[in-house]
Amino acid sequence: MTTSDFVGLGILIVLLAIFAPLLGRYIATVFAETGPGGPRFIARLESRLFALAGIDEHSEQTWRAYAISLLAFSSLSVLFLYGLERLQSLLPGNPLKLSALSPALAINTAVSFVTNTNWQNYSGESTMAIATQMAGLAVQNFVSAAVGIAVAIALVRGLARSRSRTIGNFWVDLTRSITRLLIPLAVLFTLLLVSQGVVENLTAAKCVSTIAGGRQCIPGGPVATQEAIKLLGTNGGGYFGANSAHPFENPTALSNFAEIFALLLIPFSLPFAFGRMIGRRRQGLAIFFAMFILWFASATAAMYFQTKVAPLNQHVGVAVASKSGGGNLEGTDLRVDPAACALFAASTTGTSTGATACAHDSLTPAAGGVALFNMMLGEVDPGGVGSGLYGMLIFAIVSVFIAGLMVGRTPEYLGKKIQAAEMKLASIYLLILPISVLVAAAVAVLLPTTRAAILNPGSHGLSEVIYSFVSTGNNNGSAFAGLSSNTDFYNITEAIVMAIGRYGLMIPALAIAGSLGAKAVIPAGEGTFPTDTPLFSAILIGVVVLLVGLTYFPVMALGPIAEHLTGHF
């Protein structure tokens, strides 16, 4: 790593330190118990929307009703998106005359975008009509992010309220996340991206004669509008197959930096919102620091390994130079450079974004391992919009339960007793991902047909399979590639894994919100397990890393670790 790499990282951290608390404060006002503030016209717009949908914005839901609304909304979203993909050849807004998606790919993509995963077994420019991109995928980029925020807010309410039967209203939370948070931010970032040269048009591909005399058709589209929310909503589904490595999505070093900032912004501001909503800002800070330290460690580790020459290349004597003092340039544009690529990779996997600015398959084994491990953490450093916060809060509950006993009281978090009901739900939450990810990956390496889809041999191939299921299970969506995954097996299995990874976690999280919300708040005293201290952040990090480490260490050893160490021989 060079000085300029450190300076870049430093500026990013400073910007986050300024804007995350500010945005957190704003988010807290959006979901304040006293109702949101803000401009009158937004309230009027919302009222009209609620009236149209027949929703009483002042009525609240129990966790069950909240979960049912969420599932109903998501199911309808999948159906709608599936229909759009299957019928796109018959619909307007398809200048490239692209054909309909196959059923398996359509279902994979529909589930992928609705679950905020944005795993793509296709290349956007050659598969998706402009109408499908705009009315389908971009819409889901907004609403799937809003669903995640809604669940996080519901869980925070459960922690903040005392003896409450309800945890808020799903439809209201969903709407306000979009109208008051995602749309305004998306507008700002779209303008910033356009200023850097990200394209935005509705025309068909532009065909030009190349210098060599050939003819090349270059597709454009409404890229900037989709790009902004792709990152802000930690979606990650690129307009183009190359994602943020494509010059139309991410043309300059500055746009690359802005994109990294955009995908980290909301996840890092949510713990601040949490602290304000429960009226104890230090509690939010403890969660923030746990997230931040994990992210920072992964970012610097990835940058360190990526700016060194890949072990394999070292081995065969290939010297690789880059403009900023060396590094692994394979799969990386010079526009981006290895350090920025690694920072992007760590951030996109630490959040559940999954956008990529370089080919993850080409990352050095160690840097790729960092990206993999980041997702294995369960997307909590800082995680997806909403999902990062509720994931970390559930880890906090588990940490309090294990370590909290050590102060001689039955564990409590924020004055809420953590008892059998919560532990049951938290255990389910912890179990869901290992079950779906490990079982699916184990099946994939066992079946001869699916084994054939693995393009690389040995530990790198294993990493590719594991990565695909860890990525889909954790709703990340970044691909290691190197896997021909547009097959029925992968399309369907991944869709199942994505759905389980999303709703299998959201429902226990909401149930915990309901269960905690019904409890009385025990006032904090000297005998209370302190959860607003650096020590608690450290315990939280320890629990997250240990639980994940215990689950995935063997497979990490066989994949990236073996590959990394082998390279040194």
Added chain:
Amino acid sequence: MPKNTQLNISHPKALEMTKTETSTTPATPRRNVAARGGIFEMAQVKRNLVVALAKLHPRTMYHNPVMFVVEVGTAFTAVVFAIDFGSSSNSTNLFSGLVVLWLFATIVFANFAEATAEGRGKAQADALRRTRTSTVAHRIRADGSIEETATENLGYGDLCLVSAGDTIPCDGEIIKGIASVDESAITGESAPVIRESGGDRSSVTGGTKVISDEITIRVSAKPGESFLDRMISLVEGADRQKTPNEIALNILLVGLTIILLLTTVTLQPFAIYSGSPQSVVVLVALLVCLIPTTIGALLSAIGIAGMDRLVSRNVLATSGRAVEAAGDCSTLLLDKTGTITYGNRRATEFLPVAGVPSRDLAEAAMLASIADETPEGRSIVELAQRTYGLEVENFDGQLQGATLVNFSATTRMSGVDYHTSKVRKGAGDAISSWVISQGGTVNAEALEAVHQVATQGGTPLVVAANAKVLGVIHLKDVVKEGMAARFAELRAMGIKTVMVTGDNPVTAATIAAEAGVDDFIAEATPEQKLSYIRARQTGGSLVAMTGDGTNDAPALAQADVGVAMNSGTQAAKEAGNMVDLDSDPTKLIEIVAIGKQLLITRGSLTTFSIANDVAKYFAIIPAMFQGVFPALAPLNVMHLTNPHSAILAAVIFNALIILALIPLALRGVHFRSASASSILRRNMAIYGLGGVALPFIGIKAIDIVLGLVGIR
């Protein structure tokens, strides 16, 4: 050895029985009944080992899911070992055989931990059972005649006559008479206590012995459900229910076990893909090392031992739930009398009127108190001794042929007449009228002093000699030494202390300030206590209290931890969820400490157990895959000899750590009162960081030993 205040001071008779506390440390733990053997005493170990083996039955093991998984894994491994025996090399057979053996040992050690904990209770139960010999009861028939019958035939509501020398046949309530009762069988306290009908000391316990007088009791428990029976079944752990926190922890442990089971099972496909399929023996070894066996093995022993610690302090809890709740309590309601103060008013100061030397007042007060045998009277003599070195013996000459005027409740004064002198001390108005009857007057200065003492919350006694008022003695409740420090400790632990007293608010406030309690309830009525508890509970606090009267019952029932005094009424005992056999209200503080220690032990060993896994991974994973990926060698940070010895060392460590931690599980983790933050820092360092580091050392050491004995 501190004596325990046996009786309620508010009862007039109590004054005679109350023993002044001589020590300030609240009731040190007193070992009850049977002497316990050391944990690893040979005969005991053998017996526990037998029990441990009997517990191997799957139907028993099933209740401990973590260890049940180990048992199934061990059986599976044993079968595979037997099948493959012929076709494997000698070294593989030796390795597999040893793994099977140590896995088996892991389960036996776990059961041994439980058996040891239970065994300690059993010894106690046996001692108790010996007192429960079948005795003959004298039942009173409806017509008033008396029949002899066996204890077992008594039913609820029957009336029995118990005379001096008889053993009380079963739990009951005295409806007629008064007797001194030897309760040493259940309390271990040899001094007899008074039990009488009416009031708050009317209940008797089966198995205790009437020493004098005769009482009629009404049977209040069915045979087999008596106090003693309940105590026996509790210390035996026969009907032990898992406590709420234990259930929650078990759920988490099961969750972790499933995750790690999955990790191990799915590892095989990845291993096959990587070209290095693993043997069943190795996979089961990995599984057992990873799942939280340490805490899984010790969890129930910790619970039993916690209950046992309570019983050894002569406190009987109706459920483990109550012990846990004790750890959670953040408000303690403490009776002033006997808990915070010595229970008797004591002379603290002589206040002479102008013109009277202080020493003269002290001398007169002492002489006037010779005939006062009440604790107050004695305290006056003591104060005179202490401040002026006055000894009663020195006055023997003067007192030759003197007439002692004894203290009585009607005259409310005492004194002595000698030569021409008459000295008296007593309540203000009693002395006033005496002085006037002697032809003297009471001066305003004395009245002012009386008023002064009263407003300070004290009791004024006036001293007069020969129709002249000499001055006033200040009597007050004396707060036990060390209480303020103790309450400060409790405050540091986040526990609020509330003093409950029948005194008026002025007196109460004075004592509360002196004792350093956080709050007080003055002129407390049972209703007030109840509503105070409710208010605190609504605010989210858990409340603990002690009580003995029937009118305490609602509050005892409402409190999260209600400790009834054994000397109290049956109603109080039934309402509370603990009974203190020593009837020592101070013990509430200890009960809270025991509850906390139980939870801390559980949490510390859970943390330790999970933290241990890091080292085990570093032992086993390289060992498993070094063959196919020699490059993984750097992961073998402990430089273990070879794959077999590495895996074996991890398995052996995993088994031995259970054995090594049994004493800690039974004794409980060291507990001192401190704030949650400092307790956390300490335990996190020892059991968290220590839990990560220790197995690295342990596994390496075992690996070396294995090398030395030639197993590789």
